[in-house]
Amino acid sequence: MLLILAVWLPVIAQDVKVAAAANLQSVMKPLAAEFKKQLGISIAVISGASGNLTAQAMNGAPYDIFLSADVAFAETLHNKGYAINKPTIYASGSLILCSQQPIDAKKWKALLTDNATKKIVIANPSTAPYGKAAMEVFKAGGVLNILKPKLVYGESISQVNTYITTGVVSAGFTTEALIKDPQLKTKLYWLKMDSSAYSPIKQAMVLLKAGKHKADARKFYDFLLSPAAKRIFKQYGYR
Structure with a gap:
């Protein structure tokens, strides 16, 4: 057993550690595959809410690169001296309303405020920018106070998606990437929010700065801005 560990641990250590916002969970798989195909470099993805990943990075987590779901958390790391560079936007996301029940685009507020929901x-x-966006939608629609008693909070978008796909909740607000994921098996109805x-x-x-694989991390950083990566992001509903 000790001999096996001695051989295996250095292999793990070679992976570029990518702290990625939970909304990227599905798109990271094809991105990692394409990156390895092009450059032969593997990445290890640590997924979570952007705010939680930011806190972990500030507490010494040895991440090489951080992919936030917004600009603010990335700016926090840069302003406090944890990042090598200023934030660079790699994609823009879309907020959707999602349910296992049909959604009428003209009556989505009535659906959410109905007693059956x-x-x-x-x-x-x-901690999660998509959750913040959902709250802004409620305020803009004048339904925040009505919906507050019905709200359930997921730690991250991945937990939100689990609640939606398993039917634990009547509806949820998430990223368009959920619908674009080819591995999605549950039939879902959805509406892109204004x-x-x-x-x-x-x-x-x-x-x-805490990363141990700065050269390879820079290669992945550059890859995420390449035409190949942009095509993959687009396939998963990002702009």
Whole structure:
């Protein structure tokens, strides 16, 4: 057993550690595959809410690169001296309303406020930008106070997606990437929310000083801005 560990641990250590916002969970798989195909470099993805990943990076987590779901958390790491570079936007996301029940685009507020709709899940707005965007939509639509008693908070978008796909909640607000994921097996109805009702979800990245693989991390950083990566992002509903 000790011999096996001695051989295996150095292999793990060679992977570029990418702290990625939970909304990127599905798109990271094809991105990692294409990156390895082009350059032969593997990445290890650590997924979570952007706010939680930011806190981990500030507490010494040895991440090489951070892909945030917004610009603010990436700016925090840069302003406090944890990042090598200023944030760079790599994609923009879209907020959708999603349910296992049909959604009428003209009556989505009536659907959510109806007594038959018991629970609505959003990501924690203090740590997840998509949760913050959902709250902005509620305020803009004048339904925040009505919906508050129904709201369930997921730790991250990945938890929100689990609640939606398993039917634990009546509806939820998430990223368009969920619908574009080819591995999605659950039949879902969805509606893209009016982008003017919430702040633009511009997703930014930074290279981190604590990382151990700065050269390879820079290669992945550059790859994410390449035409090949942009095509993959587009396939998953990002702009």
